[in-house]
Amino acid sequence: MxxxxxxxxxxxxxxxxxxxxxxxxxxxxxxxxxxxxxxxxxxxxxxxxxxxxxxxxxxxxxxxxxxxxxxxxxxxxxxxxxxxxxxxxxxxxxxxxxxxxxxxxxxxxxxxxxxxxxxxxxxxxMPAADVQRLAEPHVRAGATRSALVGGLSKTFDVSEEAMGYRLLNLGFLSY
Ligand SMILES: [Zn+2]
CATH class of the missing domain: 1.10.10 (Arc Repressor Mutant, subunit A)
Incomplete structure (x- = not known):
């Protein structure tokens, strides 16, 4: 659903x-x-x-x-x-x-x-394709969780909480 x-x-x-x-x-x-x-x-x-x-x-x-x-x-x-x-x-x-x-x-x-x-x-x-495209280089470069969440929340103009959940749901964070 x-x-x-x-x-x-x-x-x-x-x-x-x-x-x-x-x-x-x-x-x-x-x-x-x-x-x-x-x-x-x-x-x-x-x-x-x-x-x-x-x-x-x-x-x-x-x-x-x-x-x-x-x-x-x-x-x-x-x-x-x-x-x-x-x-x-x-x-x-x-x-x-x-x-x-x-x-x-x-x-x-x-x-x-x-x-x-x-x-x-x-x-x-936070469309999945955009998040994937923008998150992947950071993940490959070994960005910390807070750098990844902080950077992307600014780019997408959403709260860090919302971006954290999104990255978790899309498999970019595991906790
Ligand atoms: Zn409602």
């Missing part, structure tokens, strides 16, 4: 021809019919997406917490684009940091949606 989400992000980048790194995530949101609004939400709320009416395409709104780090905001926007593209049944999706606690609740259907939206966001901001 998450592979499907990754492929959907790759297909969207191909379709729009908006290559990075760093990918212009707000332009992508606009191209998907969503405007981005920044608001000072309460701290644990990272973002939300409100879909437009079915008969008014292009009127979705992505809200992102302006008090979070700009790199985290980029990931949130990409995550909300994922909800917009993958989970069409809902009018409103709200992403709270408290959702992390839901991981223990196996009966919650939103867990898979969150995984999908995260996989979509990772693939959109």
């Amino acid at each position: 998450s592979r499907r989400a990754e492929r959907a992000a790759e297909a969207l980048l191909d379709e729009l021809g908006l290559a990075g790194p760093p990918v212009p995530v707000e332009e992508i949101a606009l191209a998907c019919g969503a405007v981005v609004r920044r608001e000072r939400f309460r701290r644990e709320l990272s973002g939300m997406v409100v879909r437009g009416a079915a008969d008014e395409p292009g009127t979705a709104v992505i809200g992102v917490n302006s008090s979070h780090h700009p790199r985290r905001q980029r990931f949130t926007i990409a995550h909300e684009i994922g909800h917009l593209r993958l989970h069409t049944g809902r009018k409103v999706t709200v992403d709270s940091g408290l959702r992390v606690d839901y991981r223990t609740d196996a009966g919650n259907p939103s867990i898979q949606e969150e995984r999908d939206a995260n996989a979509f966001a990772a693939s959109l901001l």
Whole structure:
């Protein structure tokens, strides 16, 4: 399922021809019919997406917490684009940091949606082919973990945490 989400992000980048790194995530949101609004939400709320009416395409709104780090905001926007593209049944999706606690609740259907939206966001901001192309020379040259993660997180304009997970998932880090 998450592979499907990754492929959907790759297909969207191909379709729009908006290559990075760093990918212009707000332009992508606009191209998907969503405007981005920044608001000072309460701290644990990272973002939300409100879909437009079915008969008014292009009127979705992505809200992102302006008090979070700009790199985290980029990931949130990409995550909300994922909800917009993958989970069409809902009018409103709200992403709270408290959702992390839901991981223990196996009966919650939103867990898979969150995984999908995260996989979509990772693939959109850090396309596998680009990460591979840019990581390989560093790995061959024996770069330290922190140099690799730090350097690539700047190139892709994502948090070191997000890049660390991505490199782990793509097999460039083993811990
Ligand atoms: Zn979400």
